[in-house]
Amino acid sequence: MKKVFGTKEIVITAALLAICIISQFFKNLSVFITGPVINACLIIAVLSAGLASGIILSIITPVTAYIIAASPVMMAVPGIIPLIMAGNAVLVLATHFLLKKDLTDGKGLRDIKSYLKAIVCALLKGVFMGLTIALWLLPTFISEESPLIKKMPVFQTTFSTTQFITACIGFVYAFIIWAALSRFLRKSDLK
Structure with a gap:
């Protein structure tokens, strides 16, 4: 019986979390630096370590973003954090169900x-966050x-819109990384 979340998955998740945390130190420079890196890590997590890994990163990365470089809007409306987690989870779930097998x-x-x-996966994340954060949460609580x-x-x-764009860029990064990583995983028989 195969372990659902074993050593390999823990190591991959930890490595991707480290990359996410490092990228968050650049958050105040541009969302177009951090956003694509976080999205690429979420996608790679799903492809290489499974759905649980992607969900774990979806939950942890908004918390680390808040701790490392909380934006004024995050500080004013902390309810944004669970919705960012959910938006990340939408991307992870969409990737798992629409793309992983392919x-x-x-x-x-x-x-x-x-x-x-x-x-489509990127659009689902952008629409979810647009509806829940941009159109409901922020106008309600600011x-x-x-x-x-x-x-x-x-x-x-x-x-x-920016969430959609950074998710699309994240897919470009993830596809480039996956092209090399999937060959490595196949050769190493870790897949």
Whole structure:
């Protein structure tokens, strides 16, 4: 009987978490640095270590982002953290159910359908976060008197369109990494 979450999965998850944490130190420079790296790690986690690994990273990375470089909106509306976790989980679940089989069988990177499915996965994350954070949470919990209200359009774009774009870039990174990593895993018989 195969272990669902054994040593290999723990090591891969820990290594990807370390990469995520390092990238979060650059969060204040640009979301286009950290976002794609986090998304790529979530995707690689699902492909190489399974759904549990991706879910674990989905939950931990928003917490480490808050600890390392909390944005003013995260500090003003801490309820955003569980919704970011859920948005990450949407990406992980979509990747698991729509893409994993295609990519782990070795043919996926040569099939245009895989790239279209990746766009769908990224879109699902962007739409989920757009609806829950940009259109509901932020307008509900940032009052008209708050100095953050002036930045509401920026926050709303960050938690909708930008999430879609960074997830798409994350898929580009993940596909490049997966092309090499899947060969290594096959040769090492770790897959």
